[in-house]
Amino acid sequence: MKKKVLALLLSAVCVMSLAVGCGSSSDKDADAEGSVYYLNFKPESDAAWQKLAKQYTEETGVEVKVVTAASGEYESTLTTEMAKSSAPTLFQCGNQAALDTWGDYCLDLSDTEVYKEMTTDDFNLKGENGEVYAVGYCYEAYGLITNKALLKQAGYEVSDIKDFESLKTVVEDITARKDELGFSAFTSAGLDGSSSWRFSGHLANLPLFYEFRDDGVTEQPAEVTGAYLDNFKAIWDLYINNATCAANEIATKTGDEAEAEFGQGKAVFFQNGTWEYSNLVTDEEKGFLMNAEDITMIPIYCGVEGEEESGLSCGTENCWAVNSKASEADIKATLDFMKWVVTSEEGTTMMAEQFGPIPFKSAKESENVFFTAANNYIADGKYVVTWAFNYTPNVEDWRAPVVSALLQYSANGGSWDDVKTAYVNGWATQYKAQ
Amino acid sequence: MKKKKNKPSAAAVNGHLVSRPIQRWFPLFMLPTFLAFCIGFIWPFIQGIWLSFCEFTIPQDAQFVGLKNYIKAFQDTGFRYSFVYTAGFAVVSIIAINVLAFTVAYLLTQNIKGANIFRTVFFMPNLIGGIVLGYIWSMIFDGILKKYGTFLLADTKYGFWGLVILMCWQQIGYMMIIYIAGLQSIPEDMMEAAKIDGASKWQTLWKITIPNVMSSITICVFLTLTNSFKLFDQNLALTGGAPVAFQSDGSMINTTEMLALNIYSTFYAGSSNRGFAQAKAVLFFILVAVLALAQLRFTRDKEVQQ
Known part of the structure; x- marks a missing residue:
């Protein structure tokens, strides 16, 4: 008898628990508000x-x-x-x-x-x-956040930078006189998780954008060719060889470190976006109280033909x-x-x-100088580098191997071919897997 | 031993006046816990198995797809790799953790001065969460490897041994406590008899101590085995699966990714992969359950009844 009661009770509980699980599909309160x-x-x-x-x-x-x-x-x-x-x-x-x-x-x-x-x-x-x-x-818009005051100290103006060649000249000159000037060209290109998206996402957008533009891509492609990866390599090499730290130290450099380097005037260029404005200019939390007049944003140039006509990357x-x-x-x-x-x-x-x-x-005006820069480029008739990376299949899974390969290439004597594999084959793999 | 024959009084805790109603009404007292167990464990478990046969974005909208997810799981090179990697890690960490924990426990039961302080200190790492540990150790390893011009994510073997060191550091203290309890429960007279019979220290250790703490060894090996297989936080925080290896067919493998992390990253790789990850999770459950049961049976046979 006792066992029967127990069995009955337990099975009742089982059924009840099932009912609890299923019951959620019913409509919720018909709150008119x-x-x-x-x-x-x-x-x-x-x-x-x-x-x-x-x-x-x-x-x-x-x-x-x-x-x-x-x-x-x-x-x-x-x-x-x-x-x-x-x-x-x-x-x-x-x-x-x-x-x-x-x-x-x-x-x-x-x-x-x-x-x-x-x-x-x-x-x-x-x-x-x-x-x-x-x-x-x-x-949002991103590009190279530039410290105009430091650039002037090095003897250049923003207008001197029109394409990859002129950027390279300026950057390498600054690196050559690094000790004398007391600052570097670029902030650290950290590949720590807090910073790597700047490169696997934003910088890698350049080759994607130009490739898609050439091929007339308007929806997520199953494959990418990596036609502009040499340009990606060119700008990446420029970043890591002219930064505040040696190339083999980038594995652990964080986004905050790069921001601080720029905020404290240790580097002229900092690849990031409009959202950095309040961090750099205001005194909120970790603000650096920079002068809004001293900073601006210029396009990232990577040696593609006609790129002197490009504006910031907006999306x-x-x-x-x-x-x-x-x-x-x-x-x-x-x-x-x-x-x-x-x-x-x-x-x-x-x-x-x-x-x-x-x-x-009904939008209100913004005092963010980076947006002003973005709008000025558009007003000057420059083309917008759109966010081609929004087509990326399985974003995190595509980016992680690219970062890993970039790290091996930059800091561990790895081959650029692995970056290419991660970029091209990774896209196809993730497209199929999604 | 003298057996107690005298009956307990009726009103004692084990007397019939108290125990009868408990026997009769225990289902009622168990009910809340049992209900919680059903809602919190049994139901999600059944739903989980059901979902492994489905494709879904959120569980309510699951579409039945049959065995597709399981076929995909067995064909997945990343999953197979993470299985081998996890097994390798389990073997190394079980041996390392248990040998070291036993050694520390053995030393700390030898009447050393300040043994209690040492026990507390060794136990402390257990109180820190896995994610925090992972990040702290990744900084430590990077700091050390920097001296040699390299870094943690540079090579699979750094990630592997890094995780072994981390897990040893965290778990030795816990296993040590279990071993100490085992060592302290060895009857003095047995040790004394061994001494009188002229057994060397080494012989005593192998013939008396170890057989007597076999139950502790069972528990500890069991714990380290399942811990190693289920390891997730530390893996995620220390390397997150990096570095990546490129296969000839274009696929990529995260070379320090263990099973649980592999399942996790699969789950969030697009909505078509959720059922796939769920199928992996069911396989993972079966694997862990089988291993644990087999291991339990295997060591039980070796225990000494005192």
């Missing part, structure tokens, strides 16, 4: 988003929850959060790989008010039939997508919130402060 759940991916802008969300709730009474994933953990956080019954209604979907993974969860935004507020389609991610799956809410991985599987009320609340962010006084102010000029009609 709807609420917003934004899964933010930039830890540095978390505080600003929290503040903005609070303001919005005070004004409209609509609840806005902002959660920020830890740095580098966005994909895993998103996977977990999306599986919950109260999934994010607004999330980041910034490149081809993300669109391949999350496309089924992205709402077509083409008929929404927030989309109609946009000034350009350049930064949006679209589906095969022109559906707007993700809208780029800000853009974005900051794209909003709305969860198509959220309830209608939540979707509406989310779209309203997005519109408010890009049109209201509070919203546009915050966006200008955090993200620079945003591609929306």
